[in-house]
Amino acid sequence: MHQQLRGESDYEQLPDDVPVSAHVADVEQAKGISAYFMFVIQVKQKGDGRYFIFRRYRQFHSLQAKLRGKFDPENNKNFNTCVLPALPGKVYLGNKQEIAEKRIHELNIYMKKLLALPAWILLDADLRIFFYQTTEDSVQVPKSLRRLRPPTRKVQTKTVKEEVIPEDEKPWAEALYNFTGANDLELTFKAGDIIYLLKKVNEQWFEGIHSHSTGIFPKSFVRIIKDLSQEVATIQEDRRIVAHWFRCVHHKEDCCEIRDIYLKTGISLQPEYKMLLSKMRAEFETEDIALNYCDPEGDLVRILDDTDLELMAVEAEERPKVTKADFVPWRVHVSRKHDLTVYNIHP
Structure with missing residues (x-):
């Protein structure tokens, strides 16, 4: 062969x-x-x-x-x-x-x-x-999978201004082993390097900054010296309710329809994926839908989990498209689950 x-x-x-x-x-x-x-x-x-x-x-x-x-x-x-x-x-x-x-x-x-x-x-x-x-x-059932990479395509990698937090107050860790990132989303460092912590991705992975580069890395490769504060963790995990309206773009076979959707209970700046998917299925009265957001290049990216929603919210804050009062800055693009024509499949 x-x-x-x-x-x-x-x-x-x-x-x-x-x-x-x-x-x-x-x-x-x-x-x-x-x-x-x-x-x-x-x-x-x-x-x-x-x-x-x-x-x-x-x-x-x-x-x-x-x-x-x-x-x-x-x-x-x-x-x-x-x-x-x-x-x-x-x-x-x-x-x-x-x-x-x-x-x-x-x-x-x-x-x-x-x-x-x-x-x-x-x-x-x-x-x-x-x-x-x-x-x-x-x-066999793996016990912990400490070094398994998070199942996400994109992670927030905003540049952190060095003057925002005093050097001695930054959460940081010391590398115990060499780590070479598999792609641009992962940090590369050597044993003994200092890594400043930005956020917790999941139980086994952090996002941090090293040598003016940001990326994710496994927790087991470092020793945490100053951990992320509980206050920071709370802000990341509990985004307050900020509005009652959000804009939805429905991609049909021959056209796009814009809907402004109202939620009496309000909606957070960064909602949960399962909740938002459930709301959209109820709104369109069908299970055959997929949620997407539009990235800075103008391409649709399918939303698969809470991490994708977080990235959508971060990018929307940087370039708001909806300016009406009581609207969240992001918008959701709804397509049919098996319709791949809405995506840029020939980059």
Whole structure:
């Protein structure tokens, strides 16, 4: 099959069940003849399927040896050779848990580079078996998933003016381990760096600022020195009721209709996703709707959770479109759930 894969069409020809990315979500201790640690790995398939697998370091080492035997140019003179990414070496002395924790970053880099190799490598039987969710994997339940990235596409990353808060009063943390962000939304820092805290994304992730860049990062990679105050947390979590009206744009098949919707009980600047979705379903008397907001570039972005609503509210405050009294500054765009024509699918 690999001989049929050519050029830019390689990826499109891969089956949907081929793994294309993987990330260590946690490390768990397993019991056997002797204590050892398992890496809890979230795998994403080309068809967007996601699942967890549980692997020991020795299984990574075994996979690397098999791949080197087949594809490494030094061991194989055949046409199908490839330079494989480096796997972190074995460590024979030290605390097993500390060794496993320190390997997380290196294993993430290894898997990222491994799954970015030519498409025909992804079809290798040994590689697919390693990332395959076995029956044993499927029945295990991860304990905490401390390093699992939040399921959100966008996070607030407003620049913070340094003069707003005195240096000695800022919430901050010290990095315990190196962390390399997987994209522009995540911070990159080294052990010992100082990170100023902006907000709490969820129980395991924070948003912070480091070296004039903002982004999210896992809580387990840092030691909190001065935590976010309860007052700040309360402001973030409990946005007061500010209006009774909001504007809704209904995207129909042939036109757009604008509705101004009134809520007797009032609506907060940042409502809950489930509440707003329920209100819209009642307003349009159908379950077949999707909520969206218009981003600064003019494209519609589908709202999937409270984080998306928060981003909508923040962007609306910066560029209000509705100026009537008793209106919230944001507006909701309602479309049919399965209608993708309203989105910019060709950026």
